[in-house]
Amino acid sequence: MISTSPNSLNLPKHRTRRVLVIDDTESIHDDFRMTLAPPKADASLALEAAAIFGDETPEALPSDAQDFVIDSAYQGEDGCKKVCHALAHGDPYAVAFVDMRMPPGWDGLETIERLWEVDPDLQIVICSAYSDYSWEDIIQRLGVNDQLLLLKKPFDTAEVSQLAVALTQKWELAQQAGMKFSELQGMVDRQTEALRQLAYCDKLTGLPNRAGLFEQLRPLVTESGDGFGLFFLDFDRFKLVNDSLGHDMGDELLIQITQRINQVLAQPDTIDVEDAPKPFASRLGGDEFVVVWPGCADHDWLDAKAQTLLSALRPAYTLGRHQVTSTASIGVTTSQIGYTRAEDAIRDADVAMYQAKNTGKDRACFFTMQMHDQAVERLGLEEGLAKALTQDELALFYQPIVDVQTGQTAGFEALIRWDRPGSGFVNPEYFISIAEETGQIIEIGQWVLDTAIQQHAQWRRQPGHEHLFMSINLSKRQLVDSSIAETIRDLLKKHDVPAQTIKVEITETAIMENPETVAPVLDELRALGVGLSMDDFGKGHSSLSCLHQFPLTTLKIDRLFIKNMEEHREYGAIIQAIIVLAKNLGIDVVAEGIETDAQLAQLQALDCDYAQGYFFSRPAPAHEVFEG
Ligand code: C2E
């Protein structure tokens, strides 16, 4: 791609490259240091540098040839002083990464104008979030300039290191060019073009990357043409392939996916007019692709295209010895929404893609304004949830689990509650699923375990309560967190509670979705001595065979079964069969959702061990549990 290497110019083999980061967020500085000047020599950087500048082997650059020295400034004015000072001492900076927003001082654009007044050779990367100035705004203010590149937040570390390596090298060339400018001009141009390629092209698939997509999409969004359709594709099982078969196979899958997409795009088409812009695909990163169809925003036409694409992507892929299927979920949006910014169109197609994923995968969903409202609400919940723990908005309620034969309380289930300021109690199933997706469940789950075990310890110390057990729900994500058994062991120790008096509840779906990963964790938990309760049995794809497979101690029959039991006799028969089988395996049975005395009487007749439901008590805060 690039014809010359820096060594052919007899550039010094070792040079310390000075980089200045101007950003008001302190943690960003550490991120830059970790990426560009990690504590130990980072061989991957040498490889990247070699790749960028066309060296055959990384040895062409000595391992210490890309030493970056990172300096920090937290405001534009401070940055300008540092650049001045460095120049005056004959040790100028090669590159500055400049944040766009730095209240209360100069913003990024003003900072850059001032920096160039001081040091016209300085290479600059503007670091901006999507909501900041558009590229057009920046160009208008700073002019077209090959010393300026744009880096969108949040950063990709590979992008940061590539930009730093390439721009410092370009800066060095420019320094040399002071002496023989004409000779080097062509080379600089070629390097710039190569840099552009790197900046706009995805190395693996050869498709435009995020920056390349924006470059092509922006004119479609801003010009009033015939409109466009935009697909956001995400592959339903890509992560599984990557995790189970390795990254090489994952890469191979992405390449084959790209080939199939390109084949669909190359098909002759009814709206193909000569000179009309052609449809194009781009890779945003990971397994996310965007396909843009310029010239048509018609719903039915785009739907037909989406179906063609889904059909092309559906057949199995051959990866080495493996045959793998990896269908796509496609979110579609069109120019009819009235976009003025490319990023908004991509965001909306992404929202629609989630809808496609959540409603069954291997399908296309069109974006609607209702989805937008839901996404905004969800985002609000996510943000609220982040604060909920620290602001004391979470609480545990406790619901008794009653011995069916004696009517005595045998233990409690801890159930989380979020009293959200301004909106009241949020449905736990809803916010738990959000916390699962965002990963916040790990922290929340830890708090639940700690609080419930502490409460349990307190109750057990009261006379007559020593026999009580405490049942605590664990979510899917907590189960695949390999340290869960250790966490629980530490908490048992901390609160001085015997493991046998704690049960963890895991839903049937959490176990059955991922049995291979979950099984060893269940073994570990069981070895610790805590009871294992399968929650909501019968709600998912229940299979009695799982009772043999996992070291369960309790089975909780879902309340839907109980609800149907009175009206449909066959449910009674099924419940009876479950109870008999469980008892044979030494597993206790809890019936959930008992609301009437008739239901209780039936469960007594069926010899069920425990019951839980509004009939006995609704979940209540700890201080109300033993009242009256
Ligand atoms: P679950 O673990 O199956 O909890 C039982 C749910 O049934 C609770 O809903 C409870 O309030 C409700 N319930 C109890 N008795 C009756 C009844 O007689 N009739 C009816 N209609 N409902 C009854 P809740 O508290 O809304 O919790 C819903 C789900 O959220 C729980 O289902 C559990 O899966 C999850 N969850 C709750 N707390 C936690 C937690 O701390 N961690 C995790 N990971 N999940 C939790």
Ligand code: MG
């Ligand atoms: Mg439960």
Ligand code: MG
């Ligand atoms: Mg349940």
